[in-house]
Amino acid sequence: MIKLHNTKMLQTLHQSLTKRIPESLKVFGSIFHINHGNPFNLEVLVDSWPDYQTVITRPQKQEMTDDKDYYTNTYHIFSKDFQKLPEILGSDHVINWKQSLTIQGCQNGLNEKISEVVAFKPVHVDYSKRVLYVIDDVLKYCTFNTSKLSISCKVKSSENVMFRSTNDNFRLSLLDISHAKLVNDNWKYGQNERSLRYIKRCLQSFPGYCLLNPEGNPVSWLIKEQTGELRMGYTLPEYRKNGFAKWIMATFMQHLQKNYVPFYGHVEEMNEQGHNLAKSVGFHVVDCNWHEWKCVPTEQL
Numbered sequence: 145m146i147k148l149h150n151t152k153m154l155q156t157l158h159q160s161l162t163k164r165i166p167e168s169l170k171v172f173g174s175i176f177h178i179n180h181g182n183p184f185n186l187e188v189l190v191d192s193w194p195d196y197q198t199v200i201t202r203p204q205k206q207e208m209t210d211d212k213d214y215y216t217n218t219y220h221i222f223s224k225d226f227q228k229l230p231e232i233l234g235s236d237h238v239i240n241w242k243q244s245l246t247i248q249g250c251q252n253g254l255n256e257k258i259s260e261v262v263a264f265k266p267v268h269v270d271y272s273k274r275v276l277y278v279i280d281d282v283l284k285y286c287t288f289n290t291s292k293l294s295i296s297c298k299v300k301s302s303e304n305v306m307f308r309s310t311n312d313n314f315r316l317s318l319l320d321i322s323h324a325k326l327v328n329d330n331w332k333y334g335q336n337e338r339s340l341r342y343i344k345r346c347l348q349s350f351p352g353y354c355l356l357n358p359e360g361n362p363v364s365w366l367i368k369e370q371t372g373e374l375r376m377g378y379t380l381p382e383y384r385k386n387g388f389a390k391w392i393m394a395t396f397m398q399h400l401q402k403n404y405v406p407f408y409g410h411v412e413e414m415n416e417q418g419h420n421l422a423k424s425v426g427f428h429v430v431d432c433n434w435h436e437w438k439c440v441p442t443e444q445l
């Protein structure tokens with residue numbers, strides 16, 4: 145695999161990945177942020193250039209110092225040629241299989257290839273397939289191959305999203321690093337020291353939105369991670385069904401669209417509230433799905 149450092153090449157790659165949205169979303173979103181300051185210190189690998197078939201983004205080596213940190217040790221994949229994938233992914237130069245790590249991608253069929261790779265490795269794999277959500281404009285981006293996301297999108301503006309509660313003492317605010325513990329304590333896949341570190345980094349790198357109650361404490365929130373995905377949406381149980389999550393999500397989406405920042409989301413298959421929330425702000429399901437493999441070396445189990 146070849147490391148792409150050159151700014152022009154990274155821009156060319158990013159532009160070419162627009163044609164493969166939504167399947168390319170994980171690497172597309174990562175490279176967008178690499179090209180805009182690279183706050184997570186990621187790097188990009190391609191199998192050949194300029195006629196690449198496979199792209200992988202991963203943290204630079206100096207970032208992956210904790211062998212048990214699968215929040216940081218994350219690889220994002222897109223490939224036009226599944227045949228060669230097992231050989232590529234099996235290489236220790238591409239993926240450090242001695243560490244706990246996460247692989248993410250948005251292509252059906254990746255699981256068969258990753259299963260082939262791990263069959264010969266002393267690694268325990270936890271695979272999740274979830275529903276991928278995008279907005280119309282991300283799909284238009286693909287169809288028309290424009291250089292910017294259109295802002296004439298159909299997402300409802302925050303002004304049109306009414307609270308079901310009449311209480312107007314709640315106000316929208318940005319999350320800061322002091323809220324990381326609250327987000328972590330309520331994130332189903334977090335609640336440990338490594339996830340706390342990861343959330344802090346997300347909040348230091350990207351905006352996170354919340355709604356403050358009259359006492360000034362967040363009661364509902366949403367954050368963004370290094371591939372442009374909106375994640376960890378949560379409303380405290382006693383504040384649910386007031387339209388809070390919808391308001392935050394609609395406002396966050398508006399902000400990103402105004403600034404031409406791509407975004408998307410995923411919801412677990414059985415999470416009815418999550419699906420309703422996503423649809424209520426204008427997201428659509430796409431059939432390539434959201435896939436994640438959490439890999440832990442058996443010696444770490």
Ligand SMILES: CC(C)(COP(=O)(O)OP(=O)(O)OC[C@H]1O[C@@H](n2cnc3c(N)ncnc32)[C@H](O)[C@@H]1OP(=O)(O)O)[C@@H](O)C(=O)NCCC(=O)NCCS
Nearest residue numbers: 377378379384385386387388389390411417418420421424
């Ligand atoms: C999902 C969650 C964030 C929704 O928060 P909320 O503040 O109650 O949501 P809202 O009041 O803004 O409702 C948004 C939409 O979701 C729907 N919704 C909310 N709670 C629902 C429920 N319990 N069952 C079905 N639909 C529900 C609403 O109908 C609304 O759509 P509508 O305006 O078209 O009717 C909240 O239930 C939660 O924190 N759940 C646990 C974590 C989670 O699942 N996060 C989402 C990951 S995608």
